[in-house]
Amino acid sequence: MRTHLNLPSIKGNVLPMVLLAIALIALPFALALVGTAWVRITNFAVLFVLLSLGLNIVVGFAGLLDLGYVAFFAVGAYVYALLASPHFGIHLPFWIILPIGAFVACIAGAVLGAPTLKLRGDYLAIVTLGFGEIVRIFMNNMSNPINITNGPKGIAQIDPFQIGPIDFGKSDLLAGLNFSGPIKYYYFLMLALMLVVVINGRLKDSRIGRAWVAIREDEVAAKASGINTRNIKLLAFAMGASFGGLSGGMFAAIQGFVSPESFVLNESIMILAMVVLGGMGNIFGVIAGAVLLSFLPEILRYTVEPVQMAVFGHMWIDPEVLRMLIFGLALVLTMRYRPAGLWPESRHRREMTVVANK
Amino acid sequence: MTAAIDVLLDASGIGKRFGGVQALKDVSLTIRRGEIYGLIGPNGAGKTTFFNVLTGLYQRDGGQISFDGKPLTLESPHTVAAAGIARTFQNIRLFGNMTAMENVMVGRHVKTHAGVFGAMLRTKSERAEEAGIRRRAEELLHYVGVADHANSLAREMSYGDQRRLEIARALATEPKLLALDEPAAGMNATETGALRTLIEGLRSDGLTVLLIEHDVKLVMGLCDRVAVLDYGQKICEDIPSVVRANPKVIEAYIGTANE
Numbered sequence: 001m002r003t004h005l006n007l008p009s010i011k012g013n014v015l016p017m018v019l020l021a022i023a024l025i026a027l028p029f030a031l032a033l034v035g036t037a038w039v040r041i042t043n044f045a046v047l048f049v050l051l052s053l054g055l056n057i058v059v060g061f062a063g064l065l066d067l068g069y070v071a072f073f074a075v076g077a078y079v080y081a082l083l084a085s086p087h088f089g090i091h092l093p094f095w096i097i098l099p100i101g102a103f104v105a106c107i108a109g110a111v112l113g114a115p116t117l118k119l120r121g122d123y124l125a126i127v128t129l130g131f132g133e134i135v136r137i138f139m140n141n142m143s144n145p146i147n148i149t150n151g152p153k154g155i156a157q158i159d160p161f162q163i164g165p166i167d168f169g170k171s172d173l174l175a176g177l178n179f180s181g182p183i184k185y186y187y188f189l190m191l192a193l194m195l196v197v198v199i200n201g202r203l204k205d206s207r208i209g210r211a212w213v214a215i216r217e218d219e220v221a222a223k224a225s226g227i228n229t230r231n232i233k234l235l236a237f238a239m240g241a242s243f244g245g246l247s248g249g250m251f252a253a254i255q256g257f258v259s260p261e262s263f264v265l266n267e268s269i270m271i272l273a274m275v276v277l278g279g280m281g282n283i284f285g286v287i288a289g290a291v292l293l294s295f296l297p298e299i300l301r302y303t304v305e306p307v308q309m310a311v312f313g314h315m316w317i318d319p320e321v322l323r324m325l326i327f328g329l330a331l332v333l334t335m336r337y338r339p340a341g342l343w344p345e346s347r348h349r350r351e352m353t354v355v356a357n358k
Numbered sequence: 359m360t361a362a363i364d365v366l367l368d369a370s371g372i373g374k375r376f377g378g379v380q381a382l383k384d385v386s387l388t389i390r391r392g393e394i395y396g397l398i399g400p401n402g403a404g405k406t407t408f409f410n411v412l413t414g415l416y417q418r419d420g421g422q423i424s425f426d427g428k429p430l431t432l433e434s435p436h437t438v439a440a441a442g443i444a445r446t447f448q449n450i451r452l453f454g455n456m457t458a459m460e461n462v463m464v465g466r467h468v469k470t471h472a473g474v475f476g477a478m479l480r481t482k483s484e485r486a487e488e489a490g491i492r493r494r495a496e497e498l499l500h501y502v503g504v505a506d507h508a509n510s511l512a513r514e515m516s517y518g519d520q521r522r523l524e525i526a527r528a529l530a531t532e533p534k535l536l537a538l539d540e541p542a543a544g545m546n547a548t549e550t551g552a553l554r555t556l557i558e559g560l561r562s563d564g565l566t567v568l569l570i571e572h573d574v575k576l577v578m579g580l581c582d583r584v585a586v587l588d589y590g591q592k593i594c595e596d597i598p599s600v601v602r603a604n605p606k607v608i609e610a611y612i613g614t615a616n617e
């Protein structure tokens with residue numbers, strides 16, 4: 001029996017699972033009634049969930065603080081953009097490009113990992129932060145002398161997914177329901193999410209997953225217990241990065257456009273905040289954190305302005321400013337009152353509470 | 359008199375310096391297969407440093423180590439573990455937020471092979487290996503006597519149980535030599551008695567044990583041979599009764615008012 005699989009056991013949980021599945025299947029149509037924008041927002045939220053789950057391998061499992069994670073997202077996105085757009089005139093199908101993107105990101109992860117193997121904590125954070133910036137600046141400047149990335153202008157007209165006759169760039173009418181492009185992506189993302197959740201759970205509860213956690217807990221003891229910490233850490237970077245690359249590819253297709261400014265440090269910090277807020281290491285905590293942090297800003301964006309107009313007759317505070325204010329406050333409060341995250345991994349919880357109460 | 363075939367570990371001329379401190383100076387010792395070998399000495403004598411050099415956590419400045427007939431050159435800790443040397447730590451180093459069971463399962467790492475793809479696809483061989491890891495870990499928890507706490511977090515266990523758990527994790531690597539750094543430290547008389555039984559059981563199961571211990575009664579009663587370190591140098595190596603009577607040993611201990 002595997003005791004620590006953090007997935008809900010199927011037995012005895014059938015009804016809630018079925019209800020959840022129905023809700024998730026119906027969700028995009030409900031959202032489309034409010035506005036197609038909300039389907040798009042949901043899709044981006046799911047992308048962030050995928051990213052957080054990838055980063056969770058590095059930060060949550062192996063305990064390696066990575067502040068440059070968005071670099072792998074960027075790598076995946078650019079691989080997709082270059083192989084499915086008029087920029088080079090290459091138009092490969094998505095199911096070929098996504099694995100390529102994940103693979104290239106995986107290599108990039110190992111390349112970043114290699115020089116950081118002896119670093120921990122703050123030092124590791126700084127080096128990874130630098131790496132994230134290097135990748136972005138690289139994308140920004142790779143337009144000269146050979147135009148590879150098209151520089152700050154980015155790459156546009158990226159091909160949408162195409163599965164047989166189904167074009168993710170167009171709407172299809174089926175059984176009286178309007179399957180718009182975003183709705184199709186939504187279902188695709190949900191499948192990807194299920195896959196990534198299962199893989200995460202399996203990794204966590206495996207020989208390699210235990211080695212990651214052992215390194216997080218005590219690197220010296222892990223070494224002395226026969227773990228090749230160098231390789232196992234590299235593996236964490238590489239695995240985390242490939243999830244980032246995969247998400248990046250989907251991002252490029254959904255957005256239809258990539259440019260370096262999508263991959264700034266802020267995004268890395270946001271993804272890290274999702275992992276930490278939800279509860280490091282706990283897969284469902286991480287999902288919750290990512291959903292919360294992706295939707296909160298959007299909800300604020302759509303409510304702050306009308307509310308202020310109704311109450312004061314004019315705008316006092318710019319929604320963007322308020323958004324960051326609330327965001328910062330929420331993080332501070334969380335760290336103060338629930339330092340292990342909102343839904344922590346059970347093993348972290350007690351420790352973090354003890355530390356916090358000292 | 360040591361026939362070559364009996365020697366499990368042969369360390370010669372080991373030196374280690376930390377800045378101005380010569381923690382080990384030209385230390386040579388030979389451990390025979392199947393014996394319990396005691397390593398004693400006053401605080402700061404260099405016992406733990408010897409363990410750290412032996413297990414590859416520190417690089418030695420000089421000297422040779424041969425283990426089980428093969429030289430241990432500038433090894434990293436995981437290759438030393440793979441070669442068959444397992445250890446515990448003076449200041450217990452468990453994976454605190456993992457369960458007792460998981461701690462021991464980590465010890466199986468070096469004897470198993472599943473990689474990420476096996477885990478992601480949960481292949482037949484991965485599942486079989488995983489079941490084997492779990493079975494072995496359960497056996498070892500029973501063996502050291504902490505099976506009741508299999509699902510407790512390591513850091514929530516009692517001190518004595520943590521020490522035993524650390525031994526179980528070390529045993530999970532299937533070592534030829536088990537190096538214990540002050541396993542009885544902080545234990546009461548009952549716990550020490552049980553530990554003694556455990557170590558004797560290990561010897562009768564054919565394991566070779568290298569034991570650092572301050573509890574003189576335990577060392578003298580348990581060990582086949584004892585070496586004494588003082589200021590980084592080996593001042594004596596013999597059977598317990600001879601070591602106990604050695605004037606240099608008495609002076610080293612009285613001089614530092616140990617016990």
Ligand SMILES: Nc1ncnc2c1ncn2[C@@H]1O[C@H](COP(=O)(O)OP(=O)(O)OP(=O)(O)O)[C@@H](O)[C@H]1O
Pocket residue numbers: 376379381399400401402403404405406407408448
């Ligand atoms: N990492 C290190 N850096 C600097 N000095 C060290 C280091 N490790 C040990 N020493 C020094 O080396 C000497 C031997 O220390 P060691 O820990 O090996 O002694 P010990 O015999 O295990 O003592 P104890 O019985 O107190 O555990 C001491 O003077 C110690 O201060």
Ligand SMILES: [Mg+2]
Pocket residue numbers: 405406407448
């Ligand atoms: Mg010591």
